[in-house]
Amino acid sequence: MSGVESQVEGRGGHMDEETIALLALGESVAGIESDHLQTCALCQAKVDQMRAIVGTARSISDEDHPMTPPDGLWGRITAEIESDGPVVPQGRAPRGARMGWFALAAAVGLLVGSVGTFVATDQRNPAPTIAQAELEPLPGQQARGVAQVRETPNGPVLMVDVADLPATDGYFEVWMLTPEADSMVSVGVLGDGAVSEFPLPSGMDMEVFPVVDISVEQFDGDVTHSADSVVRGALAT
Amino acid sequence: MRHTDVPVGGARASSTSTESVTEERSVRSSADADITAAFARGDDGSLHEVYTRWSPLIYTVARRSVRNDDDAADVTQAVFVAAWQGRQGFDPDSGSLPGWLLGITRRKIADHYRAAGRAPEPHEELPEEAALDPAVETVIDKVLLADEIERLGEPQRRILELCFYQDMTHAQVASLLDLPLGTVKSHVRRSLGRLRDRLEVDGVRR
Numbered sequence: 001m002s003g004v005e006s007q008v009e010g011r012g013g014h015m016d017e018e019t020i021a022l023l024a025l026g027e028s029v030a031g032i033e034s035d036h037l038q039t040c041a042l043c044q045a046k047v048d049q050m051r052a053i054v055g056t057a058r059s060i061s062d063e064d065h066p067m068t069p070p071d072g073l074w075g076r077i078t079a080e081i082e083s084d085g086p087v088v089p090q091g092r093a094p095r096g097a098r099m100g101w102f103a104l105a106a107a108v109g110l111l112v113g114s115v116g117t118f119v120a121t122d123q124r125n126p127a128p129t130i131a132q133a134e135l136e137p138l139p140g141q142q143a144r145g146v147a148q149v150r151e152t153p154n155g156p157v158l159m160v161d162v163a164d165l166p167a168t169d170g171y172f173e174v175w176m177l178t179p180e181a182d183s184m185v186s187v188g189v190l191g192d193g194a195v196s197e198f199p200l201p202s203g204m205d206m207e208v209f210p211v212v213d214i215s216v217e218q219f220d221g222d223v224t225h226s227a228d229s230v231v232r233g234a235l236a237t
Numbered sequence: 238m239r240h241t242d243v244p245v246g247g248a249r250a251s252s253t254s255t256e257s258v259t260e261e262r263s264v265r266s267s268a269d270a271d272i273t274a275a276f277a278r279g280d281d282g283s284l285h286e287v288y289t290r291w292s293p294l295i296y297t298v299a300r301r302s303v304r305n306d307d308d309a310a311d312v313t314q315a316v317f318v319a320a321w322q323g324r325q326g327f328d329p330d331s332g333s334l335p336g337w338l339l340g341i342t343r344r345k346i347a348d349h350y351r352a353a354g355r356a357p358e359p360h361e362e363l364p365e366e367a368a369l370d371p372a373v374e375t376v377i378d379k380v381l382l383a384d385e386i387e388r389l390g391e392p393q394r395r396i397l398e399l400c401f402y403q404d405m406t407h408a409q410v411a412s413l414l415d416l417p418l419g420t421v422k423s424h425v426r427r428s429l430g431r432l433r434d435r436l437e438v439d440g441v442r443r
Contacts, residue, residue, distance in 0.1 A: 018426045025400050025425070027407065053432055056375070057382045058401050063301060064379040065387065066293035073296075073310050074288055077317045081284075180281050 015043045024050035075133070075210050075234020078179035082211070083138050083232060127152040133212045133233035135162055142166070143231045147212040149200065156200040158187055162214060162231055165190075170218040174198060175225060176209035179234070184225060185209055210235045273334040277327060284321045291335050292317070294384060295342050301376040302346045308353075315345045335439045339377055346373055377440055385435040389428055396421055397428045 019033050024047055028034075037044055127150035135145040145162030160174055172190035177183070188198040212235060216228045272290055275283035295316050300309035319341050320327075327337050347370065386394060392414060399405045399413065411421040 017430065018422045021422070021426045021429045022407065024429065025407075026404075050429055050433065053382070053429065053436065054401065056378050057386065057432065060379050060383045060386075064297065064376075064383045066297045066380060066384050067300070069292050069296040069313055070306070070310055073292070073314060074285070076310075077284075077288070077314050077321075080314065080318050081321055179285060182281055 014040060015046070020046050020050055023047045024054045026054075070236075072234065072236025074179065075236055078181075079136065079211060079232055079234050082181050083136070127157070130156065131206055131210075131235040131237045133210075133235045135160075135212060135214070135231035135233040137231055138229050141230050143214075145231060147233060147235065149206060149235060154199065155202050156204065158198040158200055158212070159195060160190065160198070160212070160214070161195045162190070165214075165230060166216070168216050170216055172230065173215050173217045173225075175213040175215060176204070176206075177211040177213050177232075178209055179211060181211065181213075183209070184213070186223075186225075190214060206235055269334075273329055276324060276334060277329045279324055284317065287320070287334065287338075288317055291338055294335060294380060295338055297380050298339065298342055298373075298377055299346060301380065302373050303349055308349060312342070312345045312349055315348070316341045319345070332441065333438050336441055339439065343370070343373060343377075346370070378436060381435055381440050382432055385432050389431070392416070393424045393428045396424050400425060 015033060015036060019029055020043070022029055023033075023037070037047065129148050130151050131149040133147040135143075135147055137143050142164045143162055143166065144164060145160065147161075148159045150157050150159060158174070158176075165172060174187040174190055174196070175184045176187055185204070187200065188196070190196050211232060213225075213232045214230050215226050216230060217226050269290065272283065272286045276287050292313060296309055296313045299312040299316075300306060303309050303312060316338060320338055323341075327334065350370075386397060389397060396410055396414065396416075399410045400407070405413070407421050407425060408418060410416075411418040414421070
């Protein structure tokens, strides 16, 4: 045995990584190597570790390959961070679980419906919806609604349908924000009707400004955002 | 109107030759290091880069653990919100950013199980030392390995897949691909080393 040991030692002592790889994959190796394994706990541990990795890798299924999350999730994350609270309030869904995106969309289906009837003025060629946002109340607010970007023959249009706005002496202004809310574009002033419609500049990049926001503004001549937002939601395609 | 460039994720150039593998890998880890440093500083926009780079990993771990796409999206949302809000607790010297994100993911998955298993009550954070769930640990290992295998260049990936999933010996692979046996052996050794390193860097529990 000492002769074998010295042979292995002579080649650097422990098993090389190639031999460990071979053993981990279930291949056989020369007698000298397997003899060494019998007596060397360190090499045996390395082989065991690699064998476990190979075993796990062999059990990978298609579903384990990283896949991109659904569109709109990033907007939900930024909206939650901006609002400093969950975008979908806790406790509205049964058993404490928060409603998912699609369940939420279904829950506000009524609002979607009213937007739908408004924009479908030309029944033969309804303007296709490019993106949609559920407008969620910011903390302390009751308002709720839906925003949709539709591609019309005259260019993209933002449709806003929001209910339960608070009483104000001022007016409501519609904005599109970056996810970080560090840059924004004023889209227009909300009308009194149920649904307002705002043509968007053709160069407007919804990926840069995906968050629809409605703020309360005073008649104070200050054109900047009041930082007093009522509802907010991220457009998802 | 101000126009800001949309942040882009890490370099994803796929390498097709052996020579470019090392270079591609170092470009990738350098891009990862840049994203990590920006996040640790709390830079504006850094969370978006972190999300672009690692949300597939987090979402897939969640999806394999909760078995419902809506719940997986909720868990992923909770992870990235908690990551941003708790970014001061991230220490780049004590571990990788994806490893830290996976630590949050373990807790959010545990939160999800707890919430789904009982009547609604106020949201509770699990203690830092949440009990390990062996099923979740296996999921994390599989997703990390699947990700790392996808990132292997060619012919390394093909070689490893033949060894793993076709149960071919090194000699059979060498013969099939018309490569010297020594080349196949060294590719397999390096690829397995990468898989082991990935689990040790990102899969470590903390």
